[in-house]
Amino acid sequence: MSFLDVLYFIIPSAIYYAAPLIMTAIGGVFTERSGVVNIGLEGVMIIGAFSSIVFNLKYAATLGGWTPWVGLLVALAVGAVFSLILAVAAVSFRADQTVAGVALNLLGLAVAVFSIKMIYDKGQTDSISERFSRFDIPVLKDIPLLGKMFFTDVYGTSIFAIVVAFIAWFIIYKTPFGLRLRSVGEHPMAADTMGVNVTKMRYIAVMISGALGGIGGAIYAQAIAGNFSATTISGQGFMALAAMIFGKWHPLGALGAALFFGLAQSLSIAGASIPYVKDVPQVILLILPYVLTILALAGFIGKAKAPKASGIPYIKGKR
Template identity: 40%
Template sequence: MSMILGMLPSVLMIVAPILITAIGGMICEKSGVVNIALEGLMAIGACTTAAAHVLMEMAGVPHTLSLFLALFMGLVVGGLFSIIHAVAAINFNADQTISGTGINLLSTGVTIFASQILFNADRTKEFMMGMQTDALGIYPTAYIAVAVVILSWFLLYKLPFGMHLRACGEHPGAAESVGINVKKMRYFAVLSSGVLAGLAGGCVVLTQTIQYTSNTINGRGFIALAAVSFGRWNPLGVTGAAFLFGTAQAFAIIANNVPALKVLPSEVFNILPYVVTLVALVLFSGKNYAPSAAGQPYEKGAS
């Protein structure tokens, strides 16, 4: 028991960015746009935050201010890149999988290209100090994640705005007919997913590592995407899924130090989130929880 309690801070550290990203992905799908670019957007946010933080550190900006500004920049740049997806999916009725794949491919280039230009290396320079834990040993990112979950729940289920947003994902034609601006709603949703993925990328960098490399994100965005499906597109479910997957990931890291877990290769824990999602998708296949218009372009006037 004490071992599990002892693990809690590191589980929270790993869960937080996955959860933040997954909530963004959920909002996006709720509005009817599927965003498989979460992985790439996280990478872009992570690279921006790492680069901004190390540059400000070198310039002598106070630590807390630097952390805050760096996270903010990651969030903004993540949002900016998600505009590509928004324009393609919303204005041009593009295939959302293709434009998402494009952003993912682009992100591997852009992040390392920027590092090459800024630091003359295929990674950002190491910063001296990332985020610090509080008295309980918990990183502030956990509290950010909790705030994001509560805010998203309040927004989606307690405000008229959220109901309108969900209507766009269920039946955009009906939403338009009662005066909801489907395009605006979807823009808001895609941008929120970009902003949250960028923020989450920054959280990964500032808590789990000391620099951005091409391996920093390593599938976390895809895990978040899985958490959206596995969590059945609602905030509580997504939180549960993110916790399950994050715990599995934490086990994969911790397994090397715990003799009792050494009987299994640590990769078994790495595989877990993906297998669980796949099995869950098959088991729940009869009932469809996904927003019914997710992934389909909406053309005004065409019924």
């Protein structure tokens, strides 16, 4: 296998594994840009994965090939509603946002595993029959070198995630809504003085984060795992959180960081098929994504500046 063949193999795989991380990381960007720390991305992904798989298994015979896409909408709705727990605790009751996020992670896993046991009377679901399919992009697939690398055997979820990243950048930096969102995350009192409803903006941001995190979990479950169990989502939410910080709370930065972590995940799973990489002990490849997550946070968290009001509850009239 030549170096070019390795690239043809590893780059599409990296984008494929990065898609759920991109969606969830961008959800985190929305939340933290509003001033709310969201440690609960893992729990939201779990709920999204659980709800999409249950929906897929129940309606696959009726909806056919559209089932996984409708499953994303179901995960979007469930994730948005589930994230309201964080919004109520952190925004309305001014609870410690880190503790509330950790509780969200624990609750998401507990609810999902308990529900699977109640519905199917076992610890995991059956494998789904309707999954996201791959396709070639006309015209672009014929571009020399790049065509086979980026536009052949493409998953729709990969394109969707990248498009969402650019839409999020436009919304946050080019629209009045984005300006209000950033203002409540940087200086909520000034935003309040200008007539911006800080509580409302933070609720909306947390729900957007829950919706995108739910979609991220659904993409992982329906495109990669194929079923749901207690270990389906095992650290991907924290990788997305790291990608958000690594990307300096910017949608396109989070996109790049998620692609980096997607590459690490693809190496850990598909490394046995790649020359030189296959000689690396399997345990090293399996822990690679998590080690890179820790290194990225250790190396960049001190250099990246979060929104000034991130993690600070807003009390009207109080500086």
